[in-house]
Amino acid sequence: MRFLKHLILVFLIIATNFIVAQENKLQQLAVSSATHSKQASFFISQNITEENTSADLLKNYNDALIACEKAIIFSDSAINNINDSSFSEKAAKIALKNAQKNQEKTIVILEELTALSEEFINQYSPKEALYFINNAIVDAYQASLELNDGHILPTISSSPNQKIEEATPVVEKAPELIYKVQLGLFRKKIEADYFGTNFTVMFEEVEIGVWRYSIDGFTTYDSATKAKKIIKEKGYDAFIVPMLNGEKIAIEKALSIEKQTR
Numbered sequence: 704m705r706f707l708k709h710l711i712l713v714f715l716i717i718a719t720n721f722i723v724a725q726e727n728k729l730q731q732l733a734v735s736s737a738t739h740s741k742q743a744s745f746f747i748s749q750n751i752t753e754e755n756t757s758a759d760l761l762k763n764y765n766d767a768l769i770a771c772e773k774a775i776i777f778s779d780s781a782i783n784n785i786n787d788s789s790f791s792e793k794a795a796k797i798a799l800k801n802a803q804k805n806q807e808k809t810i811v812i813l814e815e816l817t818a819l820s821e822e823f824i825n826q827y828s829p830k831e832a833l834y835f836i837n838n839a840i841v842d843a844y845q846a847s848l849e850l851n852d853g854h855i856l857p858t859i860s861s862s863p864n865q866k867i868e869e870a871t872p873v874v875e876k877a878p879e880l881i882y883k884v885q886l887g888l889f890r891k892k893i894e895a896d897y898f899g900t901n902f903t904v905m906f907e908e909v910e911i912g913v914w915r916y917s918i919d920g921f922t923t924y925d926s927a928t929k930a931k932k933i934i935k936e937k938g939y940d941a942f943i944v945p946m947l948n949g950e951k952i953a954i955e956k957a958l959s960i961e962k963q964t965r
Contacts, residue, residue, distance in 0.1 A: 730850045732781035733795065736802055737843035739774035740836050743767040743809065747833045757821035764829070768813040771836065775806040778843065795849035802842035808835040808949060815907075828905060830920070834879065835949060880960050882927035883944040884934060886916035917944075924958055 746767035750760050778799050785796045812832040819827065888909065906916045918934075921927035927943045934941040945957030 729781055729784060729792075729795070730847050732777050732784070733799060733843050733847035733850060736774050736777040736781065736799070736806075737840050737847065739770045739777065740802070740806065740839045740843060743770035743774060743813075744833060744836045744840060746770065747813075747829045747836060750829050751833065757824050760824050761817065761819075761821060764813055764816045764824075767832075767836075768810065768817055771806055771809050771813060774839065774843070775803060775810065778803040778806060781846065791849045795846040798842045798846035798849060802839040802846065805835045805839035805842065808832075809839065826906070828919070831949070838948070879948055880922070880957060880964070881919065881946050882921040882924060882957070883946060884918045884921070884927055884930050884941050885944050886918070886934065886939055886941050888913055888915050924954070924961060 744767075746763045749755065749763045755763065782796060782799050782803065785792050785799075809832050812829070812835070816824065816827060816829060816832070904916055905919055906914050909915050918930055921930060924943070924945075931941045931943060943954065945952050945954055947957065947960065
């Protein structure tokens, strides 16, 4: 009888060690996803905060793309290995799927940017890519906390050249509402400063000889409406597109959210 109890105890210890090892593995996968996302964020932000040549811009986008592709591999691996046996694991899986979604959106944008020639690359803003990858960092890090009972794990800072540091606690993300002023499709290119120096005009060639233009980054409906008025005074039609966390929403919903957050 004593032997049987001892055997059961040994079995429980082995099983517990296996579970702990598995949880540590999942935590590290989540941390690795966050780490590589932070590296992608670092390279993207260099193209916003620094004065770069076209060649440097392209190199940063390529480095960001590589880092983001690594991040999504770790997200996929963690998602596939979580067995949903506890509430924390279910919460972690949801967070990782959100990270994966944001990483995918970032990759799509970076692939478009890296396909540009050096002649045109400085005319595009990477702010949308930075927004998505920063959300991925928070989501992946949140997953690591869920897998570690809320304890903070060490992670790597956004710069790939800096040493390991202790991560900061996660603050719940507030929904980000922005307004775009869509200018439509044109058969000719418009000068980037045509609508005024305060506007950053985004454009893409949707097909040969057809260009789509928009002005992004308005935080209130009122400011977007004023920009729309200026554009119409230039002789162009325009309409407002509200975006919530990167997704299009109805103007009525946007106005309701804007009113609540004031």
